[in-house]
Amino acid sequence: MTTHSKIRCSLRRFGLVGGIAIAAVFAGPTSAHKDPVKQEQLKIYQEVFMEEVRKGDLLFHGDQKMAEQLGVADDLSKTGMACAMCHPMASDTHPQSFPKFQAQIAKFATLRDMINWCIEKPNQGVKIDPESEAMKALEAYITWSNTGSVLQPGKF
Amino acid sequence: MSDELDRIRREMHSVLQPEGARPDDSLKITRRTFIHGSLLFGAATVSQAFAWWPLLNTLDIAHAAETPFKFAWISDTHLYPRSLNTRFVDKVVRAAQEVQAMDPPADFLIFGGDLAQLGKIEELELGVDLLKEVKIPKHYIPGEHDWYLDMGKKWGELFGQPNWTFDHKGVRFIGLDTVSRGPDYWTAKNMTPEERMGHMATLDGTVAGPWAGVGRDQLDWMEKTLADWDKQRPVVIFSHNPLYEYYPPWNFWVRDWREVHEVLKPYAKVTNIHGHVHQVLYNEIGTLRSIGMLATSWPWPYAPEGLPKLTKPMIRVDPGDPYDGVGWSKIDVAANDQLETEYIMWGRKEVFVQSPEDHDKHVSEVIRPRIADNMWPF
Structure with a gap:
């Protein structure tokens, strides 16, 4: 794996984890995330x-x-x-x-x-x-x- | 103060008090005159708290006493059994010793109600026992904490009729019962006497409702009692609750205060001395002047609204000191026609606020009634 693809991979992971965290903060329990x-x-x-x-x-x-x-x-x-x-x-x-x-x-x-x-x-x-x-x-x-x-x- | 309450007070004033008249036009303002707080600290910050106040520490009221004399006031001792709470006992002992040590001695002691905390026989008898230290004549009026366990049975056995009158050296004194005529909130709910007392003993409870009142029968009695009294001669009325509307949710009033003022309207020199509020208070409505007394047990913060503009507030107390913000009072009826009230607040040289920070309402506060005891309507 090149250095480039390693960075892209970590960014994708950060995006996923960060998104869940933000959704959890704004939407409450994870079972309700993203629902209005x-x-x-x-x-x-x-x-x-x-x-x-x-x-x-x-x-x-x-x-x-x-x-x-x-x-x-x-x-x-x-x-x-x-x-x-x-x-x-x-x-x-x-x-x-x-x-x-x-x-x-x-x-x-x-x-x-x-x-x-x-x-x-x-x-x-x-x-x-x-x-x-x-x-x-x-x-x-x-x-x-x-x-x-x-x-x-x-x-x- | 709410606009509505302010409106009511102004209306009562206009009805009861001729323009420019004070409760007693011979009010003497002495050298102890307080420098108006707003001049010192800025009217905008605490303008209501620092309204006009005639005196520092004492009140001088013109009275036609035949000879000078003193009397003392103790109230709101809220005694629990000695085994549960010794602090309250210690403070009654101290107050009683100090009253007994007055020199020259007081002619009599008024006990202004709430001797007991939960109306128990043991608590009332403890109070009687502790006040035996005071050898001068004693006159008692009831508080709600004394009454609602057995509906005044034990209190009556110990102290007799809850309302009374006597004349002393040219002053007519009247003791009122403002506690026994509460609306029945217990029968429909099948409350035990302890439950009834528990609701009554909770100042901010929602169940006992507007229990403080004088009642038509007692108003008639007071009118009759005053009928033969010269309208220019002094009258001092003792009551547990204040005889005006300060803050009804805590029963800092009597619900029939308008009728009380109607009865007292013809008399030029009426002073009401009351307990229940556990704080320094002063007010004038019509020709009636009201003075609130300290408890020996604990102090209360000022209510969120309705504090009379004539009250110079008492100092913010230290909750870590059981002797702070509490005490008793000396009342001096002098030969030069003055009645002077002095708050004896233990542990304090200054009874009144000295700066905005000394006032318990210097932090913004909006509060709401409790919810957990709601049980109405049926």
Whole structure:
């Protein structure tokens, strides 16, 4: 094989792999690639999201059953306090300001870092896994509740 | 503030207040007058937050007290059983000790509601026990957290009638019950008392609805109670909820506030001191002046809209310090016809915001109600 044909071959391979990757990014799961987006799909995506929002809402408001279901019942609070007691409607959580330097933690922090700080300090609980469904649900609820707020990353 | 709420307030003002009149035309502005924040930081950034405010730290209101006296206010202790939460207990102990140590002593203490968190007998009795440290006369009004487990049964056994009145050194004091007349959201759903209490105890819940109100019967009682009182003499009304519309989704109002103002309209010197909001608040509508008090338990952020323009906001607090943003209040009724309210906010020399960054609303915020507890319509 000549040098020329080797290059053509690699370009063809790149084109194929890159195309799939781009299609995956824009079209979602590979099973749906290249198909136009359908309303039913969007509905399903939204339902998946809203189910996490619902779970997060319950966790945020101290719902014991949901905390047990997600395996964090012993962790979120040991004082009776729930997130919503200081943050009705998730106000004053400012998810739109993260990531930022968080003074209380004295480090550059994400919303998940701050959620864990609140669990540990005001609630006197135990940090939860930042990759856990409980954390993602809390994040989903907090960000959903602040829908419409303007992004101000880094703002104190 | 929404245009609609702004319109309603202006309409009430025009109905209740003659042009140019203030709630009390002998309001004394002292040397502690706050330098208007907009002059310091620019009106465009936080113009609503830095609206006109007469005083720094204190309010002076002309009252015709026969002799000077002080009284104290504690509210929103939200006690859990001692075994679950000791921080809330510690803060009540501190407030009670500080009230008892006032020199000269206060004539009486007002407890402004939400002694308990979930209305349990154990929680209410713990509160009574902790407040035994205060030896001066004590007067209690209920909060919703005290009431909806047993519909006020234990509260009544401990403290008696939830609304009351007494005269003290030339001032008529009235305690109102603004919590017990909530619409029945529990019977149709066969809720247990604990479930009923749980919904009531969730400030941003959607189930308990607009529960805060005075009620026609109590309005009639208040009208009758004031009938023999000179309309130029001072009246101080204590209530758990504010007696105007600030933010109904959190029951930062009483739903019949218009009727309340109709009853109070003839009286020139009316001051309402209220709890429930866990934040510094000040408002004037017609001839009624309203002052919101701190909780001892935890502070609340200002609501997303409706903050009275006359409120100079309290400072943004440190969530890592359980003693920040909370406390109690001293009210001083002086011989030179002043009623002065002082917020005792633990851990802070400055109660009010000093810069835009000190305000909890300095970051843009649009928030929406929760969804997971929706259960209406039937």
